[in-house]
Amino acid sequence: MKILVVGDPHGKLGKIKKLDLKEIKMILITGDLGESDSARKFYFGNLERKRKGLPELEETQKLIKEIWDSSYVSSMAVIKYLAKFAPVYTITGNVTSKDAYARTDEKKFGIKLPRLIHDINKTKNTQVVKNQLRIINGLRVGFLEYFLEDSWVKEFKEKDKKIIQKAKKETEKARRVLRKFGKVDVLICHQPPYGILDKVNSSFAPENWNGKHAGSRVILDYIKKYQPEYVFCGHIHEGKGMKKIGKTEIYNVGYEGDYVLVEL
Numbered sequence: 139m140k141i142l143v144v145g146d147p148h149g150k151l152g153k154i155k156k157l158d159l160k161e162i163k164m165i166l167i168t169g170d171l172g173e174s175d176s177a178r179k180f181y182f183g184n185l186e187r188k189r190k191g192l193p194e195l196e197e198t199q200k201l202i203k204e205i206w207d208s209s210y211v212s213s214m215a216v217i218k219y220l221a222k223f224a225p226v227y228t229i230t231g232n233v234t235s236k237d238a239y240a241r242t243d244e245k246k247f248g249i250k251l252p253r254l255i256h257d258i259n260k261t262k263n264t265q266v267v268k269n270q271l272r273i274i275n276g277l278r279v280g281f282l283e284y285f286l287e288d289s290w291v292k293e294f295k296e297k298d299k300k301i302i303q304k305a306k307k308e309t310e311k312a313r314r315v316l317r318k319f320g321k322v323d324v325l326i327c328h329q330p331p332y333g334i335l336d337k338v339n340s341s342f343a344p345e346n347w348n349g350k351h352a353g354s355r356v357i358l359d360y361i362k363k364y365q366p367e368y369v370f371c372g373h374i375h376e377g378k379g380m381k382k383i384g385k386t387e388i389y390n391v392g393y394e395g396d397y398v399l400v401e402l
Contacts, residue, residue: 139163139275143326143398144220145391146231146372149173149212151219152395159223164274168372168391169231169284169328171216172209172254176201177233178342185344199247206240209233210252214261221263227274228266230255231328231373232284269315271322277402280319280366282357284328284373285312289355294347309356316360323402325369331358335377335390361386368400 144154144167180201184194220226230236240251255266267281285308286301296302319325329352330336336353352374361369361383369388378392389398 139277139402141166141400141402142224143370143389143391143400144168145378145396145398146170146328146375146393147172147213147216148233148394149209149216150394151216154395154397155219157397162224165220165224165226166279166324166326166370167220167226167228168326168370169229169235170233170372170393171228171231171235172211172213172233174205174209174233176208177205180205182342182344189344189346197247199249202243202247203249203251206243206251209235210254210257213254214257217258217261217264221261224263225274226264227272227279227281227326228258228264229281229326229328230266230268230283235284269311271319277324278322279324279326280316280322282312282315282319282325282327285309285354287312287329287354287356289332290352293350293352312354312356316356319360319364321364322366323368325357325360325366327354327357327369327371329354329357329373330371330377330390331355331361331369331383331388333358334381334383334388335371335379336374337377338374339376358383361388367402370398 140162142162142165149172237253237255244251258266268283272279286305288305288309291305332353332355336351338347365385375393377390380389391398
């Protein structure tokens with residue numbers, strides 16, 4: 139069975155559109171479906187301003203509408219193209235993905251926003267899978283959505299108490315989900331395991347982030363214990379590549395049209 143794994147598309151498929159996908163039986167996506175240029179520029183810009191002691195820029199109704207709309211349109215374009223060839227399974231990443239976040243922004247800014255997850259799940263041949271184990275064509279596939287991890291909070295010296303508390307809750311939840319999965323053939327997750335293909339080295343990230351590891355210790359511990367055959371992730375674009383932990387092949391698949399083809 140041939141499987142296509144797509145790294146964080148961010149609204150672009152590039153090289154994938156040049157592939158012959160007729161023999162592909164399953165498509166897996168590591169999250170971050172939609173375009174995120176506006177969001178990245180704004181939020182990373184504010185992090186840098188905060189680091190320099192400058193006042194942060196405020197979110198505006200126009201900006202929030204632009205971020206959500208561009209992500210929605212580009213996400214649906216990616217999904218509809220891929221779904222023509224094989225069943226598509228994706229997780230949520232960290233960029234404008236969860237419908238609950240859209241509802242929060244609607245109330246805050248008094249605007250109507252699209253429901254991406256809802257509309258993807260209504261699209262033929264596609265599913266957003268949230269923290270579930272699926273048996274697909276005889277394969278045990280674990281889908282772990284993006285979560286804010288407490289090891290990230292420590293690594294990047296986050297001081298916001300709300301973020302620290304959120305990270306603790308989401309980390310414990312992710313640990314429970316992975317423990318429930320047990321042994322899988324394939325794990326799809328957004329962030330890489332800690333210390334593996336996860337080092338930040340980006341021109342748009344704050345200067346003090348570069349050189350640090352942004353991966354997950356929870357995922358690393360899971361891999362060491364259960365040794366899935368494959369782990370596919372994204373998130374840290376500059377970490378694209380493959381490394382092994384024991385018998386497990388770990389792929390940071392990349393982004394904007396990067397992919398891995400495997401046969402199982």
